[in-house]
Structures are given as structure tokens and as C-alpha cells.
Amino acid sequence: MTTGRQINYPEYENFLDHLQKKGGPFKFVTAHKHFPVGSKVGTAPKARSLEEIRKSVLESPRVKSVISEETLRRKCPSEDVRKEAEEILDEMSHTFNLYNVRSFGYAVCKAMEKLYDGIYVNEQKLLEIRERSKKDCVIFMPSHKTYFDFLLLSLICFQYDIQLPAIAAGQDFMSMKFMAGVLRRSGAFFMRRSFGTDQLYWAVFSEYVQTHVVNNDRTVEFFVEATRSRVGKSLHPKYGMLQMILEPYLRGSVYDIVIVPVSMNYDKILEEKLYAYELLGFPKPKESTGGLLKAREILNNSHGSCFLTFGDPISVRDHFGVTLHRNTFVCQPDSQFVLDVQAKTEIKKFAHHVVEIHNKNAVITVWSVACMTILQTFDRDDQATLSYSGVYTGVQDLITLLNQLGTVVNIQGNLDKNLRYYLEMHADLFEPFDITASDFPLKFIDFPVAHQKQGVPIKVMERAVSRLILTTYSNGMIHAVDSEGIICAILQNCGFSEIEKVRNEFCWLHNLMKREFVTIPGELPQLFEKTLKILETSGILEVSDGKLEIIDEKNANVLGKLVLPYFYNIEMAFEVFSPKKPIISDLAEVVGTVQKNISDAYQDRLPNTRLSFLSTEPIKNAFAALTDFGIFEKSNSGLQINFGKLQQVKTRLANFTKAQISTSKL
Template identity: 30%
Template sequence: MAHPSDEYLDLLEPRRRQYDISFALKHTASLLPEYQYVTHMSKAEIRTMVLKSRRLKHTVEELVASQNCEEKEVFAEAETILDEMAHNFTLNNIRFLAYLFSKAFKRLYGHIYVNKSGLEKLRKSYRDSPVVLLPTHRSYVDFLLISYMMFEYNLPLPYIAAGADFNNMKFVNTILRFAGAFYIRRSFGSDKLYWAIFTEYVQILVINGEAPLEFFIEGTRSRTGKFLPPKRGLLQVVVEPFMKGRVPDISLIPISISYDRILEETLHSREMLGIPKPKESTSGLFKASSIFQENFGNIMVHLGDPVSLKQMSLISGVDRSVHSLAPRFIFSMNAQEQQFVQELCLSVQLMQQRHMAVSPWVLSATLLAMSPGYQTSLHNMYRDMEWLKGAAVGLGTKLNWPVGKMVQSVFEEQLAVHRAMVVVDGDNIRLNAPRKVATAEEVMTAATVYIMLGAYRNHLLPSLAQPALVSLAFCGLSAATKDELLAQYQFLVTLFNRELTFHPKTTIDDFQSTVRRLQSSSVISVTGLQYSITSSGERLISFLCSLLHPFLLGYWVVCRYLLSCPCSLDSVTEQSLAKTIQKEIASLIAAGDLKIYDILSLNLLCNAILSLVQLGGIKRSKSGWMLIEVEISKTADKISEYIELPASLLTKLFAKKLAGPAAKL
């Protein structure tokens, strides 16, 4: 990519030239853009509006009738919920945080780059409609960074939907609330009172348009370097006022935040191994202060083009007139609108993915993960990085490579950031992990750094997933017809529906455009109806297949386990079943029958189980889960067409077979 200074502003560069106190006390009010139909409300006025809303009154009446309780008791509970939820935004506290964050960010990061064009388009968006900021979510830093960035560039600071677990952090929860955070429970499914208050509160913030709303469509942080399947719940609440004509439009702003190194990388890896994350607490925050002695590289922030909800609804053919006769205070989203919101989530996520900047370290981590024994020579690393750099950029990867710098120089810079992950010994580089493990317990202890390495490799998936799926579609053959490739591709899309982001309306178009791209790059050629891998494209095809190899192997192992597990499994969940399979995998690694640690990830194992539900290998019913052996076996056989399985696995793995075609879980 071009040097960041050509297209991006460095958020920290002015801070290194100016006193932090001067920055924090700057005058901003007259510089802020404003929504043309803005309604200014104090915190007390918003509280009163929620408590007196027809939505809440209607819900309270329903609860009083159904639960035979006093109206004043329900309203008292409503007040408690609202007080726990509501923000307490004050500018003085924002100034304190601006001072604090300036100190922190300058210690942690070298540069924080923000694209100029995105800032300009965002500023223009505020006049015509309420604005909703939709950042990617990889770190707790995300929402702090967005607010800091808005303060720096004289833009309205957002109201931030934050998880209620932050409310447990004394002092910090108050500071975040002062910064505009409002706290919501992770789940509140059938709690009608909470749902009514939450919906009314969020929609008032959106309709007033006084400040943008900010939330994460992934719902929570991704711990794996991949994108989580988007959740539509909060976006539905945001979209409904537009559907009912309460706002003329809403501008959605996809924001891509790319880190050289994530603050919580070790914590995330441990969570993927089943080690519970520590509860958020103020004491835990201060214990983590040692991070200020470390180097976390740079951050790239890309503000995407505003997405007009009005235009998207017109393109999708959503009929808003169906709401004209229904009371506005009753939340209603019909099936067509729910499908529209789900597809909108996917569209926003794909926009986020297109602008994720890949660090050079991702190339190094990927090559190291694919090297035998997780080690290679520096000579090979430099040579292969040069090749992968060209290949990745050629396939559309947005690589954050410093202009004019040689591979060795860039690698050494990245090594300074990630020095704890690897060991350089003379001309060799290897993963900083035990050479030998003898027990399953030792495997789990050693696995953290392997999972971390895999998470960096996963940063390549958004840009390389489509060509990787087409590469796998050849099934190890040198040639195939287009229809054969498409059939294989569609199976893989279904299989990896929770690992990768696919839009249901563009599957065939995505396949065709990817084939054309590989053809124009001379990776594949076409003769008549036959598609063939060229000799010059063999290396790239092999690399792309290897990129998805850990997922295929993990899914195959899950299938084989389910085909051999005891029939007496009762009342299991995806998580508990995944942990059981994880223990089996750890034993296989300790015995030397498996070499790939990635498949210990509970995220991968849970996704494999849920994928089998979608493929018909597992059926859910009121009486429990049913394993459909025929379908699971078919999936396992299909996966084995794409990868070469270790011979020892075929003879040793899970020898006990199920007795019949179906077993109750």
C-alpha cells in the first residue's frame, strides 16, 4: 500500500508535538457538525422520556396483568434497570480521558493512522441523518480509540453500547459512563421489561441525533483473528425507527481497526483453550499496567463509506408501508425486514473486511505456522515473505508494507514487536514453544503460543478465503469442469459458514469473480469446458489450500469423534462436547499422531459442531440431539477429499463405532 502519510493522518503525531493538557482543554463545541433535525436532551430528560413512554407503559400493563403484581413495583424495577443502563456523558470527564488516553496511546503505539477521506465523508454525513458507527472488535482498545479519535478531529463523541460486565469495574465503570458508555446485558431474551427499556432508550438516542451511536455487530471481541458471525439484535432496534418513518434515513459507518499486535493476545489464546477470562475489575486493570513497558506497533483505522439505510432498503425492496396502521410503540419487524437486517449485517461486515490492513507479521506468522516443526531458516523466511507479499497483494490483500523497505528490514522491525512469540537462533527462527510434550496436560500448557500464531494467520482469511475455497474445489486434481468446481465450492461455503463471511445472494457471483481473478493471474487456465491449474500457479494453489488445512482437519476430527462417541451422552452443549473432543485431540498430539495445535481451539470445534447441524449430521428436537451417522460419515468422507490425513489417525483415531444410524445426545 502507499505510505500512510499519503492517504492517512497520524493521530499521535500532533500529540507528540503538543502538551497533552492543551489538547484535553481545547475548545470544540463550535466545530462539531450537527444533524439538521437534532433534538438536544439532558440525561434527566431522556430518563423521563423513557419512563413515560407508551412502550414502557404498555409493557408494564402486560406484566401487571400476567404476573399479578403491583404497577408501582414494576415501575420501580424499570427505574433500577434504566439507572444501571444509562450513560452520564459530561465534557469535563471527556477532557480528563483525552489527557489520560494521550499518555497511554503514546506509550503503547508508534502510530495510529486514520484515513483522511473517511473523516471527511463522516463529517458530511452528520447533517442529513443520524449516524451509527460500526467498528470491528478485536480489543477493549476499540471503543476507547474511536472516542479519542472523534475528540481529536472535532467530531461528535458517540454513545457506546458496552457490555454490563464493565459495570463491575469500580471507578472505571463511572469514567466510561461519563464518556458516553451505556451498559447492556449480554443476553436478556424473554425479559420483556428490560427489552422495552433498552429499545426505547436506544431509539431515543438514535432519533434525537445529538451524537452517533456506536456498537459492534459481532457482539463481542473476536479472540481468533477471524470475524464472528454478525448479530442482528441491536441493529434491528436501530433500523426500526426508520422502518416506521421516525427518521428520514440513518447513515451506517463501517470502521475497520487493524492492529499490529493486540493487547489481549495471550488472554484471547487462553480463552480459546477453555481457560476462563478473568472478570473485569479495576484491580485487574492496574495489574495489567506492565503492558506499558511493551511495544504494540501501529494501528490502522479505516472509516468506510457511509451506508444509507434508505438506499439499502430501496434496493432490497422492503415495504415500509406495512407499519402505517400499527402503533409505533410496539416493536415489530416482519420476516422480510428481519432478513433485510441480517443481510445488512453481512454487507457491513464484508465492507469492514475489505479495508482491514494486514501487518507484515501476519505473513511471517503464516509461513511459520506452515513450516515443519514450526521452524525455518531466516533465509527461507525472507525469500518466502517476498513471494507471499506479491501473491497476497495480487489477490486483493491490503498489506501495510512500508514503501521502499526490504523484507529483512521489515521483518526485523516486526520482530521487535512480537519478540516473545519466536526464538531466533543464528540463521534459524522457531516458535517459542516447548520442543517436546509428553502428556495431554503439557500439550494444553504449550498450546497458547500456537493458538496465538494461528490467530495472526487468520488475518489473511478475509482477503484470501475466496481463492482458497476455489483452490480446494480442485480436490487435489489438476483439472475440473466449472460445474464440478462450483459444486465443491458451494459445499465448502456451507461447511465454513461460521468461519468465514458469505453473503447468501452473491455466492455464485463470488465464485465466478474469483475464478476470473485466478485466470487473469495465470493461476488457472481454461480449455473448452475444462479448468486447469497452471504450472506457474501450483505454488499459490498449494499455499491457499494449506491456509484452510487446520479447519478441514479439525472438522474431520469432530466428525470421527461423533461417529465413535458413546451413545450415552446426555444433555450436552456445544461447549461441553467441544471440550471433550479437545481432550482427545490433546492426547493425540501428545502421542505424536497430530501435529497441528490449531484444532485445540474451542471456537473451531464449536463451529464444526454447529456446521454439522446445518449439514444435517446433527438434528435437534425437544427430546434432545440426534446424531445422524450417515450424514456425519458423508461429511467426513467429503472433507477427506480435500486433505491428506495422517496415516496413524486412520488406524488409531476413535476406534469405537456407533451401533446404529442415530444416537441421542
């Protein structure tokens, strides 16, 4: 399967063209709709009322059983616990209303017309999904880059007469007051970020989600990454919601469930600057209606196009086949449903498989390649003034290499026109330039920050904002080269070329970086073989007598340099721990120290140091990797560091990066 998509008619249709053909937003939202009505197995299609959905949850054996258990545990009247269950249900439930959807949809359509030049969707897949939704419950699992994701998906479902989804949204949206009500009436239901050990909440929420699946009331939408990716690439998936969705299938309550991965990509992300500030460690502002109204100024600027690629619908029944035996779960009581180890493993692998499809179907833009090219230039001199001609040549060379590897970059028309289009769209990152000139300088501006953070000067933070924005967009293409780059860097740096040794190192490095480069658990050897074949086919290396040999040094070097900065980043995070302080109270306390070390290294102009390393995300991922490797041991006074294990990890990583890291310790 090729990585990347080319946006061409007739595979992709522009939704905004449809909007105009229908006479504009008002006629679009008031058009008569024919949403298919789903049904429960063995019953005729019937649209349930909100009250019927509510009653089915509260009267379910699971919720009634937990109410009884909580009544005994708390030693209180059952009416009190039932009232609490009703309050939980009222707090989370959507109050879907088509009239509200039409009203809100009008405002959304008007905004989309101002924001975007195009909203592209692969239409044939949507027609297929509509047919499947008549028989089985359809679950949309989109990638998550911006708050606009769920608005766009609902809009497209409305256009193609697909039952609008019930959308799992975080409870923090409820602080938006007016907007929370609008979202609730548009199909959003609200979930806590963490359920903890609240058995009553677990029971009510599980039953609420599953009654939609079993009765096929409407499609369901949730984000497998659980939160927006502020870094422009896929996040490590979460499994709880997916397990909840699949439970009715495992119990035999439904014949099948259809999963639809949706890749959502944007030329310009609305929250790009907000993400950069958040990644530097400045607190995320609370969601509020006032904040949304202030954000209206963004409507004055073009954000290019967005691309929704609907993947092939996946039959849960076909996908899991014999790997999950339903007879194991059918007889379990509702309130005591437990997944065995094999079932959990298979469901986790499936979540990662969905993320893999997101990446395969992602639209890689010229801007993503340009940002990667610019970052590579800054690796040589972070304060350089770039030229358009230099960036153009770098982009052209990198696209040629990507094509050689079988990756598609979406180029509309010629490259020069495309690159100028993106530079003009992102002109707010640069000092003024003449886009019509044959060549012109490109100098990034610094963005204001409110105050310095622990030992990091304001000037460094101000410059870091643009570097973090560049990194977010460049991450949109890293999934196409991460494995290839790792193999090339192993061959160049590690001093061995035997296939078995390279495979072992490849698997170890990917395990270390599993939160940076999402892969399918247990399938790294297969990924190695697949990547090897790509590198062989593209003429970058060859296999002979059980050994690997690079035959295209130039491109192998480029691929290695594309991925090594991700390893330099976590390597600098590892250096923060010192035997002088063998116990730390909390990992969060050392994030600021790592940022200070990175800032110091940058100011001293040490090699292999990027300002984007100040991002809190890879630092936290580095600490999570050390936790996976058993470096931290819990004690009464905090986390004790196993320096023997830590040194083993650092030594093996240093053999791969060949970097000279010099930073202060805790």
C-alpha cells in the same frame, strides 16, 4: 475493490503527530471543541439533557404499553413495574459528561503515547462523516479485536469534532466498579448479553437506543460481531442490535441513518496471550479495575501501530432502496413491532456486508504474512528451529502471490527492515536472538499453564500457547485467500473440473465453514464468479469448454495449503461422535474429548495436525455447522445424533481434504 490497505500520507494521518503538534495530551483534551448538534426531523438542532433522554424513554408509548401489560400479568401495582423500568434504565444508561471525557481522555492519550508508534486514520472520511452527522444519525460499526477499540474510536471522534458516540458495552464491564463509572460518563451504556423473554427490559433498552437515533443526540457505536474476536479474524455477525438501530428508519421516524463500517487493526494485540489461554479453555478473568491496573506493565513495551480505516458512509435509505418497503412497518403499534421474513433476510445480509467491508479495508501486515509462513513451516515439522533467512524468503514469496491476486500488504520501507521490526516487537515469543545479525535462529518458547486439561499434557498446552498466538495473527490475512484456496483445493483433490460441479462444491464448503469464513448469505454463486475471475486474471487457472484447469500448479498448491488446515480442524472435531454413544447431553461436554484427540494425534506426529487445533473456537464452530446441517435432533434425554447425515457430511468433506484422520471416539 482491492483487498488490504497501504498506509501512506496524505490518505492516512498519524494521530500521535497531531497530538504533539497541539502541545501534548493536556492541551489536546482541554482544547475548545465544536461538536455538531444533531436534530430530530422537523426540529431545530438541540442538545437534550440526560434527564430529557430518560423522560422520553419512560414516557414512550412502547414502554408505557409494556408496563401496563406487565401490571396485568403480574397482578401488581403499576408503580412497582414503573419503578423496575426506572431501575433498568438507570442500570443501563450512560451519564455522558464532557469534563469526565477530558479527564479520562488525558489518561488514555498518555497511555497511547507509550503503547504505540503510530495511530493511523484516513482523515478525509472523518471530515465527510462529520458533515453527515449534522443531518442524520451516524452509527459506527467497528470490527472488534481488543478492549482498546472503543477508546481509540472515541479519541479520534474527539480529535475531528465528531459528536462522541454512545457506546453499547457488555454488562460485564459493570464489575469494574471505578472504571464502569468512568466509562459510563464517557458515553458507554450497558446491555445484558441476553435479554431472553424479559419484555420490560426489551422495551426499555430498545427505546433507549432508538431515542438516540431518532433525536440524533450523538453518534452511536456498536460491534456487529457482539464480542471481541479472539482468533484474529471476523466473527459471524449478530443481528439483534442492528435490527433495533434500523427500526426507526423502517417506521418512518427518521429520514435516513448513516452506517460507517470501521476496520481496526493492530500490529500487536494487548490481550494476545490472554486470548490464547482462553481459547485453550482456561476461564476468562472477570473484568476488574485491579486487573486493569496490573496490566499497566504492558505500557513498558511498544505495540507498534494501530490502523483505523473508516469505510464509505452507507445511507440506509440508498442501500435498502426498494428491498425494504417502509409502508409495511409504519402502521405497526410500538409495542408490537415485527419484522417479516424478507426484512430479516435483508438486514442479516447487510450485517454480513459490513463484515465484508471490514475485511476489504483491513490492513494486512508483514507480521500476519510471517505468521502464516511460520505455521506452514511447522506443518512440516512443528518442533523445527526456524532461520530468519528462511522466514524472509517465505514471506517474500507469499507477498508476491498476494499481490498477484490483487491483495495489498502494508510494507513500510523495505521488507527486510519491516520483518525485523515485527520480530523485535514480538521478541517475547522467542528465545533471545540477535536482530542485527544477517541471519539468526528463531526458536519459540513455551508458555506456562496452571494445570493440564482433560487428557492434554501440560507440555502440549505450554507449546500450544505460541501456536495459538501465531494463528491469531495469521488469520489477519486469511480473508484474502479463503475462496481462492477453496477453489484450488477442489480442483486438486475432488477429481472433477466442470464449472457447475466446482461451483456446487464451493458453495457447500463455504456453507459448512460460514463461521470460519464469513460470507454474505445467498450470494455464494456471485462470490464464486468473482473468485474465478481473480484466479483467471492472476494466471493461476483458466476456463475452457465449461471446465477449469490449473496452469500455475505451484501457486495453486500454496493457496490450497493456506485454507486446508481450517478444514482439517473441523474434520477432527467431527470424528468425536460414535454410534456407541448416540445421545449426548450437551455439546460442551465433548469439547474436551476433541482436544484430547488432537493432543494425541499431535504427540503421535500424525499429518495435518496443528497444535492450534486445540482452540475451542473452531471446535464449537464445527458443532454449530453440524447443527445447521440437521445432524443433532433434540430428545428428552439430550441431543440425538443422526449418523446417516453425519456420515454424508464427513464423506463429502474427506473427498475435499483427502486427509487420513485417526482419533478416538466418545
